[in-house]
Amino acid sequence: AQSVSQHNHHVILSEAASLELGCNYSYGGTVNLFWYVQYPGQHLQLLLKYFSGDPLVKGIKGFEAEFIKSKFSFNLRKPSVQWSDTAEYFCAVNLYNQGGKLIFGQGTELSVKP
Amino acid sequence: EAGVTQSPTHLIKTRGQQVTLRCSPISGHTSVYWYQQALGLGLQFLLWYDEGEERNRGNFPPRFSGRQFPNYSSELNVNALELEDSALYLCASSLEWGPGTTEAFFGQGTRLTVV
Numbered sequence: 001a002q003s004v005s006q007h008n009h010h011v012i013l014s015e016a017a018s019l020e021l022g023c024n025y026s027y028g029g030t031v032n033l034f035w036y037v038q039y040p041g042q043h044l045q046l047l048l049k050y051f052s053g054d055p056l057v058k059g060i061k062g063f064e065a066e067f068i069k070s071k072f073s074f075n076l077r078k079p080s081v082q083w084s085d086t087a088e089y090f091c092a093v094n095l096y097n098q099g100g101k102l103i104f105g106q107g108t109e110l111s112v113k114p
Numbered sequence: 115e116a117g118v119t120q121s122p123t124h125l126i127k128t129r130g131q132q133v134t135l136r137c138s139p140i141s142g143h144t145s146v147y148w149y150q151q152a153l154g155l156g157l158q159f160l161l162w163y164d165e166g167e168e169r170n171r172g173n174f175p176p177r178f179s180g181r182q183f184p185n186y187s188s189e190l191n192v193n194a195l196e197l198e199d200s201a202l203y204l205c206a207s208s209l210e211w212g213p214g215t216t217e218a219f220f221g222q223g224t225r226l227t228v229v
Contacts, residue, residue, distance in 0.1 A: 042222075043117075044204065044220040045220075094216075099162055099169055099211045100145055100216070102157075105156065106155075107156055107157075
């Protein structure tokens with residue numbers, strides 16, 4: 001069965017530290033990849049997405065992610081985090097020909113200390 | 115423009131009861147997706163409706179069902195509630211999925227507590 005793994009369940013960083021959240025998926029076919037963020041008390045919001053083309057994609061709020069097909073990975077990065085980045089981050093995979101159905105990872109809770 | 119709206123926001127039910135959750139998609143969106151976010155289990159795909167038809171179903175028992183109405187709004191029904199059904203139920207909507215329309219927008223969710 002298809003699955004998405006996020007390596008870190010809880011990450012604690014100080015402001016200005018660099019962030020990298022790991023995401024791996026298990027599916028050999030064509031995939032679309034997403035990172036969503038859920039700020040405390042708010043709904044899920046799209047950070048960025050990859051469909052084709054340049055494997056390095058840039059999203060909102062200074063986030064970026066790199067798709068490495070050979071490693072089945074789509075890691076999220078930000079060079080300098082802020083306290084306002086405290087949230088839960090979800091990686092998701094969308095499989096070809098399954099509409100907008102998303103398979104989510106377990107989520108990574110990020111806590112940024114001021 | 116209004117986003118995805120879900121009702122009610124919170125609900126408490128007794129084990130064995132039935133519950134109906136409602137979702138209104140963004141205007142113009144024809145697809146609706148339901149997810150369950152249970153504590154410690156992440157977001158699990160439940161159902162996908164498009165143009166009134168059920169297109170895909172996640173690994174949930176038949177007591178989870180739903181429908182999509184002609185105005186594209188949707189209901190999720192859960193029969194014979196069990197304690198482990200306690201979760202946040204999220205609805206998302208999208209345009210017809212294609213190269214230029216590839217984002218699902220999520221509602222705030224309905225928090226269901228089964229006691």
